Amino acid sequence: MKVTINDVAKLAGVSMKTVSRVINKEPSVRQKTYDQVMQAVKELNYQPNTAARNLAGTSSFAIGLVYDNPNAYYVIDMQNGVLSRCKEEGYELVIHPCSSGAADMADEVKTMIKRSRLAGLVLTPPLSEQQHIIDMLDDSGVHYVRLLSGRAAEAQQSANNCIFVDDYAAAYEITEHLISLGHQQIAFVLGDEEHKSTTERLAGYQDALKAHGISPSEALLYHGTYSFESGVKGAKALLSDGNPNKITAILGGNDEVAAGALFAARLMNIEIPAQLSISGFEDSPFSRQTWPKLTTAHQANDIISEHAARLLFSKTRGHRKNDKEITTVFTPNMVVRESTGRISS
Structure with missing residues (x-):
């Protein structure tokens, strides 16, 4: 038998109107009443009809996730993180892939918001880094949260609608790890230049080298994209006979790039890690599917996006006590595996 809003009201000992206010996330509901109703919803496994709620009033019960990223693992993790929070809040999720390089990108996003009657948006890089899209959203009065590459100090000075990933700190830590193993000639196969994560990871790598008295060299950089193929091409170029630098380590822009570099090295009969x-970066399945498995920086994209959704809901439905649990700066943690080691003498 289908559970109704009336059943929830009876169990919680409140009116149906109060249940409706709680389900619609109205901020004026007292915390004690909110908790009572949500406990009844949980016990009865009540599932509100989101489509009907959207049609019944002016409020929207859907948010959007907008992305432009060719990495399927990244996209799936982001979707799962936002979706898990949507289920908790009783909202639907509209997923919108797009091309950040399109001239009419801002208009496309604006049309999507109106068509789907969205309460807000979660924006992922590089879209979240494009000022003309942010300006459009500000002019439209739409709630949004941006996922950005940035450092803790930058996060403290930012607006309250950003979730930062400290790529700089992660790159610095990995580079120091390689230096501690005795590596001096450390190459870097970079990702797409339009991503701020690329410049932040490059800066972390270069600063770590300088901190240990090693001068960064343009000859040790390969400007590529966040793809397996770019890792293959980059490694072949850096490790070719024509390169005078005796490279002993390669830092890939992400795990996909690093996996490509490892593949190329094996084709060249280079032993890893001897x-x-x-x-690599991000600790995606690519890092665990190679042989040997990749040293990387663990980036919990599902948790990061779930907190982005939490932050968005704190704006669309008013603040509640659990909003203090929102983390706004994430630093990827290094995971040491078999692909890094000291060079055999």
């Missing part, structure tokens, strides 16, 4: 150490 002759060459390789590291």
